[in-house]
Amino acid sequence: MTVPVKPMNGATLAILARGVHKSFGVGANRTPVLSGAGLGIQRGEVVFLVGPSGSGKTTLLSILGCILTPDGGSLQVLGREVAGMSVDELTAYRRQHLGFIFQTFNLFPTLSALDNVALSLVMRGVPQAVALERARSLLAQVGLEPRRDLRPAQLSTGECQRVAVARALANEPAILLADEPTASLDARNGQAVLTLLTGLVRERGVTLVVVTHDNRIFSYADRILHLENGRLIRASKPGAEANDLSHLQV
Numbered sequence: 001m002t003v004p005v006k007p008m009n010g011a012t013l014a015i016l017a018r019g020v021h022k023s024f025g026v027g028a029n030r031t032p033v034l035s036g037a038g039l040g041i042q043r044g045e046v047v048f049l050v051g052p053s054g055s056g057k058t059t060l061l062s063i064l065g066c067i068l069t070p071d072g073g074s075l076q077v078l079g080r081e082v083a084g085m086s087v088d089e090l091t092a093y094r095r096q097h098l099g100f101i102f103q104t105f106n107l108f109p110t111l112s113a114l115d116n117v118a119l120s121l122v123m124r125g126v127p128q129a130v131a132l133e134r135a136r137s138l139l140a141q142v143g144l145e146p147r148r149d150l151r152p153a154q155l156s157t158g159e160c161q162r163v164a165v166a167r168a169l170a171n172e173p174a175i176l177l178a179d180e181p182t183a184s185l186d187a188r189n190g191q192a193v194l195t196l197l198t199g200l201v202r203e204r205g206v207t208l209v210v211v212t213h214d215n216r217i218f219s220y221a222d223r224i225l226h227l228e229n230g231r232l233i234r235a236s237k238p239g240a241e242a243n244d245l246s247h248l249q250v
């Protein structure tokens with residue numbers, strides 16, 4: 001049985017990438033990583049991006065997250081073409097609309113959980129008192145209210161990732177991108193973080209793109225995109241047969 005890919009309606013797309021190319025290195029050492037990758041992600045969808053190590057998952061996520069610019073192709077994020085934006089425009093667009101979660105949490109070691117979350121708001125111009133109040137509320141939503149004054153070294157790895165989830169949601173992003181968010185966690189904590197993360201994004205209608213090779217969490221995805229040979233060659237539903245995505249590639 002094949003699963004039909006949903007029709008791609010421009011108004012409901014969070015991300016539409018076509019013919020994305022990216023190479024690293026110079027001269028004879030230049031190596032293509034992405035060679036015509038294409039994908040469409042609906043607003044509110046939870047999509048996992050999987051593929052072998054070194055296949056370009058982080059590179060593609062960085063491009064979708066407006067951290068890296070592609071060498072060629074087109075990329076629309078929330079309906080706006082970003083492939084031609086300057087670095088400053090891209091940074092502003094990223095800060096306004098996107099949130100990130102990393103494998104190793106990227107928390108400031110000398111700051112409490114509360115200050116880690118509040119700081120990302122203060123850096124975007126939110127007054128300190130408002131930032132602290134919002135950070136308290138978010139930490140309560142990820143179950144860390146009693147531990148909000150502890151620093152990362154005083155928290156477990158699962159708790160650190162929950163702080164990172166709270167921080168990523170603090171700016172109310174439309175799209176959240178997570179690179180191997182469970183890779184530093186044991187199975188129980190990995191499941192707990194994914195349950196929390198997908199619950200919070202679904203409540204808020206946030207689009208979530210997760211790079212992972214952790215098949216224990218595949219069941220949390222609406223759709224799984226497989227990256228091979230620099231292209232997204234097929235999509236599948238958790239537990240269902242693969243689906244050809246070639247019509248999305250240019």
Ligand SMILES: Nc1ncnc2c1ncn2[C@@H]1O[C@H](COP(=O)(O)OP(=O)(O)O)[C@@H](O)[C@H]1O
Binds near residue numbers: 033
């Ligand atoms: N900044 C960079 N400079 C040079 N090569 C890079 C850079 N980033 C990634 N690569 C190379 O691109 C390929 C894909 O990397 P990456 O996107 O990190 O893969 P994945 O996340 O699937 O493991 C790898 O061969 C990697 O060495």
Ligand SMILES: [Mg+2]
Binds near residue numbers: 057058059
């Ligand atoms: Mg990677």
